[in-house]
Amino acid sequence: MRDLTKNFVNDIVIIGAGIVGLATAYTLKKKHPGLRISIVEKESGIATHQTGHNSGVIHSGLYYKPGSLKATNCIRGYQMLVNFARENEIPFELCGKVVVATKQEQVPLMETLFQRGVRNGLRGMKRLTVEELREYEPHVNGVAGIHVPQTGIIDYSVVAGKMAQLFQEKGGEIHLGNKVNSIIPKEKYSIIETSEQSIETKLVVNCAGLYSDKVAAFTEQKMNVKIIPFRGEYFDLVPDKQHLVKNLIYPVPDPNFPFLGVHFTRMINGGVEAGPNAVLAFRREGYKKLDVDWPELKETLAWPGFQKVAAKYWKTGMGEMYRSFSKAAFTKALQGLIPEIQASDLIPGGAGVRAQACDKKGGLIDDFLIMENKYAINVCNAPSPAATSSLSIGEILSERVLKRFPDPVAS
Known part of the structure; x- marks a missing residue:
């Protein structure tokens, strides 16, 4: 194991190179270039999970409770994202x-x-x-x-790539292939043990997405929330039926369920997606129906909060699961919006997994959730619209970070 702690101490280590972690790193470096900031990421590339499987919608902020973190960050983040895309010549379209x-x-x-x-x-x-x-x-x-x-479309992988580039150009470091195995808090710093090295840092910022609760547990004494992974599966419209959708078509959502229902989305790079459904994933990074991690699944099923969610929403859940395995049922759901759609018009598309925090009482956390302690700032719930909100979330996190570094240039 390569040991970097003897010669180099980070001010901040951000765990997770998804769009929220990258936006936070970019914002911090832009505000205070003197801060020594590194990102550690377990995968061999950036934006490989929620960001890379995103449907590419620029959300307007329509759905979220006024005054909530989701609402305020989506509204502010929307404009910040649009400005960032314009400044960096990233293709986007505000199609409505x-x-x-x-x-x-x-x-x-x-x-x-x-x-x-x-x-x-x-x-x-x-x-x-x-x-x-x-x-x-x-x-x-x-x-x-x-x-x-206000609603638009963009490729969030491109946005994340530009954030990573700008962060590195300002002196930030990204360590890929570094899975965090533990965080050892000390009096004035923490030691992050990864699969490749040990890194000392004065502050940890946890943006680990699907594993944010696991990372938070290294520094939080009591974790009353757990990430429950929900997979969303899509079909693509065949080319000769894409004319049926001009832009984006959404249903009226069920106010008691934290998902928007199947809808149609025109993509910035061409094509039209139809979906998603929302089914329990049998592993946190389970993008296919038969992807199973038995210890992770057992942990999910044993969580008291999930058991209460399952008892409350079992009918809805069974319907979503049925649509997952029945193309005819998925087609019927889509026909509620566009009756002309036929099963033959749909070809299998991609899938994403949403990291949904759930508390012990069975509450599916509806808002962004940020937990702080002496050693770390943990982003423990950042589902949609986190991509749209990423620069605004990065602003909030950077403000909290900089309260701990009153003189960052000299730190």
């Missing part, structure tokens, strides 16, 4: 989306959503009649809708 009520009983929920968007500061939203809905999306089925002009 429609949210569709397919049944009359969904209209009151849609109106609540509209009012939430207004409270979150969205301007230019428009209620749509059936006729107006068809003007935006001619093939959609619905009784009413909302047009949200």
Whole structure:
């Protein structure tokens, strides 16, 4: 094992080279180039998990509770992301989306959503009649809708790559292939033991995504949340049916379930995705149906909070699982939005795994969750819209970090 602790002490080590970790590192280096910052990442490349499997939507902030971290960071992060993309010539498009009520009983929920968007500061939203809905999306089925002009599309892997480049150009280091095995807190610093080396640091910033709870447990005495992995599976529309979707089409979401339901997304690099469903993944990085890690699955099933979630949402969960194994059922769900869609129009697409924090009482944490102690700042829940919000989250984390380094140039 190569030991770097004798000759080099980091001010900050960020664990995880996904978009939140990279945005935090980039922001810190931009604010204070004198800080000695390293990123450690267990994979051989950056942005390989949630960031690299992202659907590429620039979220507007429509769905989130006013005043929540999700709402404030999404709204601010949206503009920061757009500015970052423009400054660095990263392709993006603010194409807008429609949210569709397919049944009359969904209209009151849609109106609540509209009012939430207004409270979150969205301007230019428009209620749509059936006729107006068809003007935006001619093939959609619905009784009413909302047009949200702020929503856009981008490739978050490209964004993450640019953040990594700029961070390294400012003197930051990224250590790939370094799985964190333990963090040993000392009085004035911590020792991070990875699969390749030992690294001393004054502060740990945990942006480990799907393993954020595991990393947090190294420095947090009591962990009352656990990451539950949910896989989202997509189909792609065949080329000759992509004309059925002009931009983005979303259903009215179930307010009691932390997922948006199957929808259609035009991609910045071409093509149209349909999905996702939301099923329990049998391993934290389980992108395929039969990916299983038995110890991880056993740990998930034994978590009291998950057992309560399963008891509450078992009907919904069974429906999602059925759609996972039945293309016909998945097609039927999509036909609720676009009746012309047929099973033959769909080809298997990608999948992503969402790191969803769950507390012991069965609460699926709805907001971003950041936990702090003497040794570390732990980002323990950062699902969607974390990619859209990444630069804003990086700003919040950098502010918290810099409170601990009053004179960073001299540190």
